[in-house]
Amino acid sequence: MIDHDRIEELIAARALGGIDPEDARALERESAEHGPDCIDCRRLMDEYDEIAGRLAFALAPAPVRAEMEDEILRRTLVDDGPAATSAAPPSEQSRSPAALDERRAARSARRAGVARGVAAVAAAFVLFAGGWVIGANLGEDTPLDLSAARVVSFDSQEGELAVAFEPGEPGVLILGTGLPSPGPGKVYEVWMIEGDTPTPGPCLRPGPDGSIVELVDAELGTTDTMAVTVEPEGCSLAPTSEPIAVADLA
Amino acid sequence: MMTDGPLVTQRRARSEPAREATVPPDPAELRDADLVRAMRRGDKDAFRGLFRRYAPTAQALAQRIVRQQFLAEEIVQEVFLAVWRNPTAHDPDRGSVKSWLMGMIHHRSVDVVRREEAQRRRAAEAIPDAIDLDDDPGVTVPEEIGLPEERKVVRSALAELPTEQRQILELMYFGGMSQSQISERLSVPLGTVKSRTLLGMRRMRTTLVGMER
Numbered sequence: 021m022i023d024h025d026r027i028e029e030l031i032a033a034r035a036l037g038g039i040d041p042e043d044a045r046a047l048e049r050e051s052a053e054h055g056p057d058c059i060d061c062r063r064l065m066d067e068y069d070e071i072a073g074r075l076a077f078a079l080a081p082a083p084v085r086a087e088m089e090d091e092i093l094r095r096t097l098v099d100d101g102p103a104a105t106s107a108a109p110p111s112e113q114s115r116s117p118a119a120l121d122e123r124r125a126a127r128s129a130r131r132a133g134v135a136r137g138v139a140a141v142a143a144a145f146v147l148f149a150g151g152w153v154i155g156a157n158l159g160e161d162t163p164l165d166l167s168a169a170r171v172v173s174f175d176s177q178e179g180e181l182a183v184a185f186e187p188g189e190p191g192v193l194i195l196g197t198g199l200p201s202p203g204p205g206k207v208y209e210v211w212m213i214e215g216d217t218p219t220p221g222p223c224l225r226p227g228p229d230g231s232i233v234e235l236v237d238a239e240l241g242t243t244d245t246m247a248v249t250v251e252p253e254g255c256s257l258a259p260t261s262e263p264i265a266v267a268d269l270a
Numbered sequence: 271m272m273t274d275g276p277l278v279t280q281r282r283a284r285s286e287p288a289r290e291a292t293v294p295p296d297p298a299e300l301r302d303a304d305l306v307r308a309m310r311r312g313d314k315d316a317f318r319g320l321f322r323r324y325a326p327t328a329q330a331l332a333q334r335i336v337r338q339q340f341l342a343e344e345i346v347q348e349v350f351l352a353v354w355r356n357p358t359a360h361d362p363d364r365g366s367v368k369s370w371l372m373g374m375i376h377h378r379s380v381d382v383v384r385r386e387e388a389q390r391r392r393a394a395e396a397i398p399d400a401i402d403l404d405d406d407p408g409v410t411v412p413e414e415i416g417l418p419e420e421r422k423v424v425r426s427a428l429a430e431l432p433t434e435q436r437q438i439l440e441l442m443y444f445g446g447m448s449q450s451q452i453s454e455r456l457s458v459p460l461g462t463v464k465s466r467t468l469l470g471m472r473r474m475r476t477t478l479v480g481m482e483r
Contacts, residue, residue, distance in 0.1 A: 029464055032471035033449055037380040038442030040450045066364050071474050072376065073369025075443050077417070077424045078401055081326030082333055085343065089321045092351050093314060254348035254378075 024060050026050060031061070035068035036075075095220060095255065169193075174248065176265035179230060183246060183267060190239045194224070196232035201225075202250045209251040210236070211259060212243040221246075223255040244270045298420075302367035309357040317354050323417070324368060325350065328375045335379035335446045345382065349374045368420075376443070383446040400440060401428070427477040435470030438463055 030047040033039040054061050174181035179199035185192040202208050210221035226232050247263040308316035332342035360370050441447045453460040
């Protein structure tokens, strides 16, 4: 029978966040030796993680700004739910083969269209004017008046990004193509900058084909510049890296 | 920083329940799980419910570790935003919602402490105050039913630990210090720090999880 004392010692330190790098490597080695089917190892890890999480409740609760929950909800991309909404069980109707085929076709058309259309700002504008991007993604109630939309391209290091909006009105459409992955555990975060003050916008992750099509509930009236940085997953409240794309709206 | 190595990956790939059912389900945990399920459908009220229930503890934990209110707020925002965006990340087979949430707050706070040079210096210069286990934690922030009892249980479990074990657990968890940093700080051999960590955690496990090894 395999002795679990050593791995338990490492797992306990890891759960508390106090494991040193050398021991973290030792834990990986031990884990490999115990193998993927080590039920005791799994139970130890779950239980020590559980205990560590509960230790937080030894602290007296701290006041939280009343606005924080609204700020979090405002930071989500679209107003009708979390990004994981697609993971929710679909309705019977939407699960039907016809509906699935329809969605696949729309998705495929959207991706192909984005790849073609956002290669340049002018082309992007044609897409907006043509309406299929809006129709595919936003439905008929989009707040954007396409005929009045202003389209601005980002000066980007890789790939192409453009933003479309109607001055003075809420609703900003961000389109991207050829964008590399921001890396594991990272996202692209959009910033709306007025003077020296960046306001966090949405966090985006390109699709497998490097495309982005997102409607943002924001108004760019006082925004001088938009920028995109690479940030940790979960987003940042202030940029932590140099912009990889910048758009001058002034 | 926490490792997320092969063992974790292997564990995630498995589907059988991780814990033996030795205690009846906690009603508060069942309610938390319901909230997370509702969030998967985009239910904002469910998010607000979860946030109001746990954000004060999350804020307290982050603040305790990073020692700066604005940084703590940022961590709390980031974690709850990540939860709102991806509530499916919680695996009920692996642990409670509250531990999952606090685990993320803790990981991120420790990351911040270790990343920021100034924070590291602060951590090295000052041993965090011990937690006052006699303090009544429920008086400053209104809480939902169940959490004051949870605080009582956890604080009581910590209070029962021998002082030298509790000190190490607190430095590690609430101070964001590694075992080698604690060894250096307390002038105690590293092996002693490790053994006290294990003994303390085993005792907490016995008390909180109810499983005798």
